[in-house]
Amino acid sequence: MKILTAAQTREADAYTIQEEGISSAELMERAAKAFTGWFENKFQPGGEVHIFCGPGNNGGDGLAVARLLHERNYNVQPYLVGDISKASDDFETNLERLPQDLQTIHVEQEAAIPNLIGKGSCVIDALFGTGLNRPVTGLYAKVLEALNSSGVTVTSIDIPSGLYTDSQTPEDGAIVRAQYTVSFELPKLAFLLPQHEPFVGEWHVVSIGLSQQFISEVNTNYFCTKQEDVQRLLKLRKKFSHKGLYGHALLLCGGYGKMGAAVLAARACLRSGVGLLTVQVPQAGYPILQTAVPEAMTLTDRNRKHLSELPQDIQKYDVIGTGPGIGTERVTKTAIGQLLATSSHPTVIDADAINLIAASDKLKAQLYKKKLIFTPHPKEFERLVGKVKNDYDRLQHLREFCMEYGCYVVLKGSHTAVGTPEGKVYFNTTGNSGMATGGTGDVLTGIITALVGQQYTLEEACLLGVYVHGLAADLAFPSLGDIAMTASDVIDHLPKAFLHLTQLMP
Ligand SMILES: NC(=O)C1=CN([C@@H]2O[C@H](COP(=O)(O)OP(=O)(O)OC[C@H]3O[C@@H](n4cnc5c(N)ncnc54)[C@H](O)[C@@H]3O)[C@@H](O)[C@H]2O)[C@@H](O)CC1
Numbered sequence: 392m393k394i395l396t397a398a399q400t401r402e403a404d405a406y407t408i409q410e411e412g413i414s415s416a417e418l419m420e421r422a423a424k425a426f427t428g429w430f431e432n433k434f435q436p437g438g439e440v441h442i443f444c445g446p447g448n449n450g451g452d453g454l455a456v457a458r459l460l461h462e463r464n465y466n467v468q469p470y471l472v473g474d475i476s477k478a479s480d481d482f483e484t485n486l487e488r489l490p491q492d493l494q495t496i497h498v499e500q501e502a503a504i505p506n507l508i509g510k511g512s513c514v515i516d517a518l519f520g521t522g523l524n525r526p527v528t529g530l531y532a533k534v535l536e537a538l539n540s541s542g543v544t545v546t547s548i549d550i551p552s553g554l555y556t557d558s559q560t561p562e563d564g565a566i567v568r569a570q571y572t573v574s575f576e577l578p579k580l581a582f583l584l585p586q587h588e589p590f591v592g593e594w595h596v597v598s599i600g601l602s603q604q605f606i607s608e609v610n611t612n613y614f615c616t617k618q619e620d621v622q623r624l625l626k627l628r629k630k631f632s633h634k635g636l637y638g639h640a641l642l643l644c645g646g647y648g649k650m651g652a653a654v655l656a657a658r659a660c661l662r663s664g665v666g667l668l669t670v671q672v673p674q675a676g677y678p679i680l681q682t683a684v685p686e687a688m689t690l691t692d693r694n695r696k697h698l699s700e701l702p703q704d705i706q707k708y709d710v711i712g713t714g715p716g717i718g719t720e721r722v723t724k725t726a727i728g729q730l731l732a733t734s735s736h737p738t739v740i741d742a743d744a745i746n747l748i749a750a751s752d753k754l755k756a757q758l759y760k761k762k763l764i765f766t767p768h769p770k771e772f773e774r775l776v777g778k779v780k781n782d783y784d785r786l787q788h789l790r791e792f793c794m795e796y797g798c799y800v801v802l803k804g805s806h807t808a809v810g811t812p813e814g815k816v817y818f819n820t821t822g823n824s825g826m827a828t829g830g831t832g833d834v835l836t837g838i839i840t841a842l843v844g845q846q847y848t849l850e851e852a853c854l855l856g857v858y859v860h861g862l863a864a865d866l867a868f869p870s871l872g873d874i875a876m877t878a879s880d881v882i883d884h885l886p887k888a889f890l891h892l893t894q895l896m897p
């Protein structure tokens with residue numbers, strides 16, 4: 392699914408209006424109906440619904456929603472905020488369409504801002520949408536601050552008012568803190584960035600029938616990975632298949648005191664369909680690996696505690712995964728250096744392997760034109776690219792790093808972002824807060840390594856791997872919740888996750 396900029400959304404609106412020969416007010420009516428449908432499912436009629444409308448089309452949506460909810464017996468109070476003498480045409484149209492018995496209140500100065508504290512009311516925020524073109528200050532900021540401090544449940548139409556759609560909101564701009572955001576047709580880039588969680592709340596997308604042709608043809612660097620996207624990638628197994636068809640993976644993982652990381656990566660790799668798995672561990676890890684993961688073949692490093700060498704017959708493997716639990720000893724750095732210098736294998740690089748590379752210009756110089764997938768969390772990513780200023784800056788660094796080195800980066804987070812060598816970014820849509828626990832990253836390394844071994848392209852392996860990792864956690868959630876969930880629980884739910892995807896295939 393594509394993510395459009397505010398400007399592209401305006402173009403999509405205009406294109407749809409022209410293509411279908413409808414008026415912009417008719418498109419607004421569709422948007423208002425779609426929002427109202429969502430709202431009716433969420434909130435019962437009963438309490439007061441205060442609707443704050445700004446002077447643009449977002450405010451027009453608010454007025455149309457006021458009419459529709461009024462028709463459905465909601466107790467609605469619309470407010471017109473600020474100077475509405477230059478309001479948009481569709482705002483005016485919907486103001487005129489309000490029924491006689493629905494009185495608006497005009498908030499022209501601070502003293503007129505209603506006090507909603509302790510009223511337990513419900514607010515619909517229709518002050519500004521994608522047309523916001525400067526920080527919100529003055530009277531509008533006062534209204535947003537009053538809503539934020541009132542404790543009422545705010546639902547934003549299209550986007551929380553004050554939040555920029557696709558660039559950093561200036562610090563002096565007020566932003567409403569919505570509990571729910573209902574976006575038209577597609578999610579906005581702003582929703583996917585962790586820094587905006589307090590403003591966006593839980594977001595939903597409702598369709599308003601924007602032109603699919605426009606959306607499919609428009610160019611964008613940002614995408615959301617949905618179930619239908621990964622189902623297109625999934626390869627079903629043939630009846631006459633054998634383990635040789637699904638790749639032989641090598642994991643260089645684990646160290647003294649961190650053998651669990653190797654066990655988790657190995658178990659996840661096996662649960663993700665790899666044909667054969669060999670794990671090389673320091674000597675101290677041999678009995679652990681052999682006992683915990685009997686399906687894996689185990690090689691031992693000559694070093695007792697740390698990874699220090701590559702296996703001699705490294706050519707025979709189809710894919711390598713490294714990083715989890717390896718530590719940052721000098722001998723390990725040498726081994727990672729050898730791996731980068733001598734191997735042409737597709738390689739998944741995680742955790743301390745990233746830290747070792749980030750700390751060495753010599754190792755970094757070896758990264759060009761290889762088949763590499765990095766799987767950093769934000770701190771590891773900053774070690775690679777330097778300190779970032781905000782989430783947009785992080786995205787920019789992500790794209791630049793991938794384009795410079797021709798690699799993939801799986802930047803882990805609530806909406807894990809997969810960066811590609813072409814400078815595209817794919818945000819994942821599965822997963823939950825139960826995954827914020829040690830070891831889930833090791834699991835992801837195992838999954839992606841297994842998928843690359845099965846001849847998925849690096850891009851497919853990243854997208855499918857990240858999706859299925861989050862899906863497994865989502866399937867674990869109903870019985871385990873997020874507090875008690877562990878990385879092993881995610882592995883245990885991988886079978887269900889793969890089944891879920893294959894059974895739903897057309
Ligand atoms: N264009 C269309 O056909 C459709 C638009 N829709 C709605 O329209 C919204 C976009 O509408 P608009 O483009 O009219 O823009 P907005 O309603 O977001 O706001 C634009 C208005 O606010 C003013 N403004 C912008 N920033 C301000 C600030 N910081 N302080 C004070 N005033 C400010 C502008 O001068 C303009 O008058 C969408 O988010 C969506 O809610 C939907 O109804 C779907 C159809």
Ligand SMILES: [K+]
Pocket residue numbers: 449516517518519520547548549550551552
């Ligand atoms: K809004």
